[in-house]
Amino acid sequence: MVVSEQATKNVTLTNNATTAITIDSITGLTGVYTQNTTNSSCPVSPNNLAAGASCIIAVNLTATALGSQPGSATVTYNPVGTATTSNVGFTMTATADQPVTFSASAIAFAAQFVGTTSASKSIVLYNKQNVPLNISGITVAGTNPSDFAITSLCPTVPASVPLSPTALFR
Numbered sequence: 001m002v003v004s005e006q007a008t009k010n011v012t013l014t015n016n017a018t019t020a021i022t023i024d025s026i027t028g029l030t031g032v033y034t035q036n037t038t039n040s041s042c043p044v045s046p047n048n049l050a051a052g053a054s055c056i057i058a059v060n061l062t063a064t065a066l067g068s069q070p071g072s073a074t075v076t077y078n079p080v081g082t083a084t085t086s087n088v089g090f091t092m093t094a095t096a097d098q099p100v101t102f103s104a105s106a107i108a109f110a111a112q113f114v115g116t117t118s119a120s121k122s123i124v125l126y127n128k129q130n131v132p133l134n135i136s137g138i139t140v141a142g143t144n145p146s147d148f149a150i151t152s153l154c155p156t157v158p159a160s161v162p163l164s165p166t167a168l169f170r
Helices: none
Strands: 006-014 021-027 033-035 054-062 067-078 084-094 100-102 125-127 148-152 166-169
Touching (some): 033 067, 054 067
Antiparallel strands (some): 100 125
């Protein structure tokens, strides 16, 4: 997962008892986790989890730092009229892996007569972060960079929106 992006981890809970259990609650999420009740499938009281059956506890994490993000949840269940608790542990690892990407690493232009200007070409910039990306400038590099011009600059790329700065050959 990438820092600042939300990810969901599914933790499987299996009833290894020979009888059904009633799950009274799933609480006490630790770390920077929250329960994703929409994607969780564990039946909560008065419903039962059959003997040998499994269900999913879905947890969300929005990492604020790189590295391992350990967490746990407390499951309270009632196997035979007595409340019992178990801790379920899980870990997600946050990376800084490409929060901003491009649709291509270069633009190829066809042959052009001297003194004429080509049609514009675009590379799409994808901001995968949950925050806007501020661009202070775009630099043309390579052979004869002065033969090229940036014709469209996106000074701010909104969160989760692709934008297309354009360039031309002159």
